[in-house]
Amino acid sequence: MFSTVRKLCFGRSVPEFFSSTPRQALTLARFRRGPRVSLHRECSGRRYNVPPSAEFVARVSGIPTMAKLPFRESADGLDAAFVGVPIDTGTSNRPGARFGPRQIRVESAMLRAYNSGTRAAPYESLMVADIGDVNVNVYDLKDTCRRIREAYRKILATGCIPLTMGGDHTIAYPILQAVAEKYGPVGLVHVDAHADTSDVVLGEKIGHGTPFRRCVEEGLLDCKRVVQIGLRGSGYSADSYEWSRAQGFRVVQVEECWFKSLAPLMSEVRAQMGSGPVYLSFDIDALDPGFAPGTGTPEIAGLTPIQGVEIIRGCRGLNLVGCDLVEVSPPYDTTGNTALTGANLLFEMLCVLPKMKYY
Numbered sequence: 001m002f003s004t005v006r007k008l009c010f011g012r013s014v015p016e017f018f019s020s021t022p023r024q025a026l027t028l029a030r031f032r033r034g035p036r037v038s039l040h041r042e043c044s045g046r047r048y049n050v051p052p053s054a055e056f057v058a059r060v061s062g063i064p065t066m067a068k069l070p071f072r073e074s075a076d077g078l079d080a081a082f083v084g085v086p087i088d089t090g091t092s093n094r095p096g097a098r099f100g101p102r103q104i105r106v107e108s109a110m111l112r113a114y115n116s117g118t119r120a121a122p123y124e125s126l127m128v129a130d131i132g133d134v135n136v137n138v139y140d141l142k143d144t145c146r147r148i149r150e151a152y153r154k155i156l157a158t159g160c161i162p163l164t165m166g167g168d169h170t171i172a173y174p175i176l177q178a179v180a181e182k183y184g185p186v187g188l189v190h191v192d193a194h195a196d197t198s199d200v201v202l203g204e205k206i207g208h209g210t211p212f213r214r215c216v217e218e219g220l221l222d223c224k225r226v227v228q229i230g231l232r233g234s235g236y237s238a239d240s241y242e243w244s245r246a247q248g249f250r251v252v253q254v255e256e257c258w259f260k261s262l263a264p265l266m267s268e269v270r271a272q273m274g275s276g277p278v279y280l281s282f283d284i285d286a287l288d289p290g291f292a293p294g295t296g297t298p299e300i301a302g303l304t305p306i307q308g309v310e311i312i313r314g315c316r317g318l319n320l321v322g323c324d325l326v327e328v329s330p331p332y333d334t335t336g337n338t339a340l341t342g343a344n345l346l347f348e349m350l351c352v353l354p355k356m357k358y359y
Ligand SMILES: [Mn+2]
Pocket: 169, 192, 193, 194, 196, 208, 283, 327
C-alpha cells in the first residue's frame, strides 16, 4: 500500500504527506479503507485550489467551471485564471463562438490534476480558479472591446496570468491592449490557419480577421518576436503573408509543418522569444477541421492535435504573460470534441506557465 501511495505522490515519502495533522491522519485512514481516495488533493495539502477528483465526484455533477475549479469573482489572489469571453460578433462566416467558453467548461470535466506527459503539477504550483466571463455587449463590438480591455486591466493588475476561452479572435486585440499597457510590447506565438492581419473588412476595422493589424498599428507587439504558425488556405493575393513578413514576423506556413514534429521549430521559437514577455494566442482552426470541425472559418490540411500540443509544450520556459484559445463554435461541434480539444489545449497552456513544478 505504501508503495502505491509513494508512487502516486511522485516519489516523495509517505510521512511527508501523512505525518502530523489530524487531516493527514484521516487521509491515511480513508486510504486504508479503500482505493477511492483523492490522493492528488491530499498531496497538494490544499495550499492551492485543486479540482475534485472523478474518483470522488462524478464528472457530470456540479455547475460547470473550467477544469471543475472553484469559481471566483475576481483574479485577486490568483496566479492564473481561466476567463471566458463569449462573443462571435466579429465572425466573418459561421457564427457560434459565443458559446465556446460554456462548452469548453462542460467538456473540461474530463481534465484531471496532473499532466502525465510532462509531469507538470499545476495545482501544486499555482493558485488557479475560473473567474467567469467578461460581461460583453453582443450588440456592439467596439463596446465589447472596451469592456474586454477594462476587464483585463483589472485581471493583470493583480499579477494574475489570464487563460482565456474565446470567443472569436477579435478578443486578442483588446486583451493585448491591456497586456501591452502592463508589460510593454510583447512577443507573440500565434497559432492559426489565418494571419488575422487584414486592414478593413466590409468597411470595419474591428473583426476576427484584423486583430493583429490593429496590434501592430498600436505598437502592442515586439514584431521581431512574433511567430505565426499553421497559416494556410486560399488568399486574396499570391502572397497572403507578405504584410506579416514586412513587419518582421516569422511566418511558418502549414506546408512547413506537414509530416513532422514541431519540437525543433519550437526550439527556434524559444530562441526568437528570448526572456521577454510573451503572449500565446491559439486559434482552434489551426488544427485540421477533421480534428476540430467546430469552428467559424475552417481550412483543410491543418495541424494535428499532436502538433498543437508540441507547440504549447514548446513554450515551456518562456515568460508567458497570457494565453488564449479562441474560435471554438459549439453549433458546428456535433461531437463536442472541438471543445474537448480546446479544454485540453488550455490545460497544456496552464502546464507551461512560469513557476510550474514538474516531477
Ligand atoms: Mn484567428
